[in-house]
Amino acid sequence: MKLPDSIMNYPNRGKWGNNKWRGNCSGYVIRDLLDTFSPKRFVEVFSGGGTGEEVARELGYNNSIHLDLINGWDALKDEIPTYSDFVFSHPPYFDIIDYNKQRGSYNEDELSNKMPYDDFIAKLDLINKKIYASLINGGRHAILIGDVRKKGKYYSIIKDMTWFGDLENHIIKVQHNVVSSNKIYKGNLIRIAHEHLLVLEFTL
Template identity: 60%
Template structure:
């Protein structure tokens, strides 16, 4: 395998009518990559969906394979994952972009329900933690997950979910035959045509590498190392591109730069005169040039 993969033909494995069903080439090539001269001792597929992984296991002659999904009565949030696997493949829902309620009778623990993004990430983290804990030492978890866009906002699930274990590989998978391929987008819109495969390896029994992302809102005026030019530029931009000195003073007063400089008003006036992206349009009135 290489770090970018593309399978225009999904293959004959599994139910092709099952929404979001991945190509069997993905699972087959991952197994052949990490077990070139043997087989996994125990292959477990989580979120097995339309049966792709099971068909691949049969074709490869894997004798010990288990395929778990809500539509077969296994609950990822409450039920145990059998211990002792050295390879687990998971393909969870991408939030509620595709609903699987018709397959599992709208179960309350369906990860494709219309919940908040934060709740979805929290539940996905719980499942991934269970997967990691069930692995044998030296085992791998390969998760296939995509980026999504909703109401103009871009969500990167791999960035927001917790990473457990040592990242061994990051593979980009090209998507084909998506419903979105038939849509006509505005000129500046970039469609999402990729997915990610992250392969995590369990290298120690008790010690686990954990990486998580925290998203915070931060006022740029609180940065100690922001330049006077950038601070004033931000103030003018916020004020509509043109403002009086007094309005600039009011907006910037109390920022880290003004707290550490007793002559901050003089510094603002000096900066306005030094940089050519500020022009004076009237006495005490400045405009931002672009």
């Protein structure tokens, strides 16, 4: 279904991918993006538990590419296939989930490694720049990313990262089934219950 408006709300993640892979996203997000933008060459970065690949195959995308450390591809060191018209990426939200632990092996380039926040943003920027450079003219990068709160401090990743390309759409995705759903915040702190889906367009 083509995205009807700028709020996405899927309480159920759907049947696609590994629902045990922490921080996995709902397959409906990727399905709606593919239905809306109908890319010819779809690349997914940070594909994790395989949600995007299963959605893509079901929709008849037989040539899509899905990349993650889990299948031996490193976003910091390796090339991103070029000439794509659509990249979907779903990076770790800083160090909230330990993906080394999920994989069962340590990787020094794992973005969820404990590091100063500014270092995380610098690495994310580097990857976003690579994604941007991989697109054809008129291509799009859709990035799904959440803001996080740690020890009471609010980190707005979308505010702090560099935006490569022109913002074409900004979708608010309602967040479901996350550990923080059960947290009670004190004082004026409000629980974050949404993520951001930015669609950035590359035009010469």
